[in-house]
Amino acid sequence: MNQQGTNRVKRGMAEMQKGGVIMDVVNAEQARIAEAAGATAVMALERVPSDIRRDGGVARMADPRITEEVMKAVSIPVMAKARIGHIVEARVLEAMGVDYIDESEVLTPADEEFHLLKDRFTVPFVCGCRNLGEAARRIGEGASMLRTKGEPGTGNIVEAVRHMRQVNSEVLKVVHMSDDELMTEARNLGASYEFLREVKSLGRLPVVNFAAGGVATPADAALMMELGADGVFVGSGIFKSESPENFARAIVEATTHYQDYQLIADLSKNLGVAMHGIEISAIAAGERMQERGW
Amino acid sequence: MKRIGVLALQGAVREHLLAIEACGAKAVPIKKPAELIGLDALVLPGGESTAMRRLIERYRFIDPLREFAKTGKPMLGTCAGLILLAREVEGYDEPHLGVMDVKVERNSFGRQIDSFEADLEIKGFDASFNAVFIRAPHIISAGPDTEVLCEYDGKIVMARHAQFLGCSFHPELTLDYRITEYFMKMISAEIQSLQA
Numbered sequence: 001m002n003q004q005g006t007n008r009v010k011r012g013m014a015e016m017q018k019g020g021v022i023m024d025v026v027n028a029e030q031a032r033i034a035e036a037a038g039a040t041a042v043m044a045l046e047r048v049p050s051d052i053r054r055d056g057g058v059a060r061m062a063d064p065r066i067t068e069e070v071m072k073a074v075s076i077p078v079m080a081k082a083r084i085g086h087i088v089e090a091r092v093l094e095a096m097g098v099d100y101i102d103e104s105e106v107l108t109p110a111d112e113e114f115h116l117l118k119d120r121f122t123v124p125f126v127c128g129c130r131n132l133g134e135a136a137r138r139i140g141e142g143a144s145m146l147r148t149k150g151e152p153g154t155g156n157i158v159e160a161v162r163h164m165r166q167v168n169s170e171v172l173k174v175v176h177m178s179d180d181e182l183m184t185e186a187r188n189l190g191a192s193y194e195f196l197r198e199v200k201s202l203g204r205l206p207v208v209n210f211a212a213g214g215v216a217t218p219a220d221a222a223l224m225m226e227l228g229a230d231g232v233f234v235g236s237g238i239f240k241s242e243s244p245e246n247f248a249r250a251i252v253e254a255t256t257h258y259q260d261y262q263l264i265a266d267l268s269k270n271l272g273v274a275m276h277g278i279e280i281s282a283i284a285a286g287e288r289m290q291e292r293g294w
Numbered sequence: 295m296k297r298i299g300v301l302a303l304q305g306a307v308r309e310h311l312l313a314i315e316a317c318g319a320k321a322v323p324i325k326k327p328a329e330l331i332g333l334d335a336l337v338l339p340g341g342e343s344t345a346m347r348r349l350i351e352r353y354r355f356i357d358p359l360r361e362f363a364k365t366g367k368p369m370l371g372t373c374a375g376l377i378l379l380a381r382e383v384e385g386y387d388e389p390h391l392g393v394m395d396v397k398v399e400r401n402s403f404g405r406q407i408d409s410f411e412a413d414l415e416i417k418g419f420d421a422s423f424n425a426v427f428i429r430a431p432h433i434i435s436a437g438p439d440t441e442v443l444c445e446y447d448g449k450i451v452m453a454r455h456a457q458f459l460g461c462s463f464h465p466e467l468t469l470d471y472r473i474t475e476y477f478m479k480m481i482s483a484e485i486q487s488l489q490a
Contacts, residue, residue, distance in 0.1 A: 002412045002447075009409045012467045013428050016341050016374070019304040038348030040304060040341070076344050077406060077429065099406035099429070123407050249352075256303050256349055257325060 005122035013124055014145035014208040017041060017231055021252050024048050024235040028073035037248030041077040044070040049106050049153030050236035059107040061089040064096060084293050085111025094123040102126050105292035106152045118142030130163045130290060132170035136191030149290040150213020153236050155277035160214040164227045174199050216274045218254030218264055225258035242272030296481055299324040299333040303349040305341020309466035313474040327358035335368040335481045338375030340464045346374055347390055363393040368457045368480040376460035377431050384434060394458035395437030402432045416444045419472060425463035432462050
C-alpha cells in the first residue's frame with residue numbers, strides 16, 4: 001500500500017534539505033544560477049523581500065507563469081510562497097505541483113486570525129517562527145518544516161539571530177524540565193502539552209528548522225549554522241548583491257563548512273558588494289514582517 | 295570497532311550517523327577528502343544530488359572517492375547517494391562517481407506531491423520494510439553482476455553490485471536499522487577477506 005502526504009514523507013523532504021541553502025528566485029535565469037551554485041532548492045516568487053519592502057502595496061502569490069518557468073528550468077525542488085491563511089493560493093500551488101509551500105509573512109497576510117490548516121494538504125509546508133510557541137502552533141497545524149523569521153529584506157542578521165537563539169533556548173529549557181513542569185510551560189508558550197512532551201523526548205524540534213530573514217554574507221550563513229540552524233534561506237542576499245553567482249556559491253560553501261573559518265575568510269574575498277542593509281530600528285513597527293502571524 | 299564515514303556535505307547526515315552508532319560502529323562525518331583515510335566503509339546519504347555534486351567538485355572529492363571505491367571497501371548510497379554511485383544517470387552525459395553498475399533515473403516517481411511510503415519485500419529480509427521515497431530515483435537497468443534486492447511497482451529500488459549497496463528510498467528516515475545491519479555484514483566480510 002502506497003501512502004502519499006504522510007508526515008514522514010512531508011517532514012522527510014525537509015530532512016533532505018539539511019545543511020543546504022534555499023534561494024529566492026524571480027525567474028528561470030536566477031533559478032539556474034542558484035542550482036549551479038549548489039542550492040538545495042529554490043523559492044519562486046515575484047519580488048524578493050527587499051523589493052516588496054521598497055515598493056509597498058499588497059504582496060501576493062507569484063504569477064503562476066513565473067513558478068512554472070522556474071519549475072521547468074531546474075531539477076532541484078521548487079518552493080513557492082502563499083499568503084498566510086490564503087487557502088486558495090496554497091491549493092493553486094499544490095495543483096501546480098510545487099514541492100513545498102511557504103506560508104509566508106513576507107507576503108501580505110490574507111487572514112490575520114487563522115493560519116492554514118496544513119494537515120489537509122498533500123504538499124508539505126514550511127512556516128516562519130520567532131519562538132517555540134509559534135513553532136508549536138505551526139507544527140500543530142501541520143507544518144513539516146520551520147524557519148525562524150528574522151526580518152526579511154533587510155540584509156541585517158540581528159533578528160534572525162534573535163529568533164534562532166530564542167527558539168533553541170526554549171527547546172533546551174523544555175528538554176531539561178521535569179515532567180510536572182510541562183503543562184504550565186505549555187500554557188505559557190501557547191503550545192500543546194503533547195508537543196512539549198515530544199520535544200522533551202526527542203531532545204529537539206520534531207521538524208527541521210532553517211534560518212531566514214537577513215542572511216547577506218557567507219559569514220552570516222555560517223553564523224546561523226553555528227547557532228543551530230539546520231540550513232539557511234537566502235532571500236534578497238543573493239540577487240540583490242553585486243555578484244549573485246559569487247555570493248550564491250560562497251554562501252553554499254560557508255553553510256557546509258561553517259566552522260572552517262580560514263575557508264570562510266578565503267571565500268569571502270573579492271565577492272563584490274553585499275546587498276545594502278537596513279537598520280531594524282529604521283523600520284516602523286507596523287512594517288516589520290516578523291510581526292505577521294502569531 | 296568499525297569506522298564508517300558519512301559524506302557530510304549536505305543532506306540526511308545525522309540520521310545515518312545515528313543508525314551506524316545504533317549498529318555498534320563508530321560513525322564519522324566526512325567533510326574533507328583527507329578524512330576518508332582510515333575508514334572501513336562509507337555512506338553517501340540522501341539529500342540533493344545536484345548540490346552534493348557541486349560541493350564534491352569544489353572540494354576535489356571525485357578522485358579520492360573513486361580511489362576509495364577501488365579499495366573494495368563497502369559503500370552505501372541512499373537516494374541521492376545512489377545517484378552519486380551509479381555508472382550512468384539517465385539524461386546526463388557523465389555520471390558522478392560512476393562506480394556501481396546500474397543506470398538510474400532521477401525523480402522518477404514524480405515531484406514531492408507524488409512522494410510516498412510503502413512496505414517493501416527485500417530479498418533476504420524476513421519481514422517487510424517500511425520505506426520512504428522522496429522525489430526518489432530508481433534503477434532503470436542493472437549490470438550482469440548486480441543483484442536486484444528489491445523491486446517496487448515494477449521498478450528496481452534496491453540493488454547490490456560487489457561492494458556497492460544502493461537504494462532509492464531513505465532507510466535513514468526510519469528506526470528500522472536492517473539495511474544498515476545488512477551493510478555492516480558486508481563490511482565484516484570485507485574486513486575478514488582482507489585479513490585472510
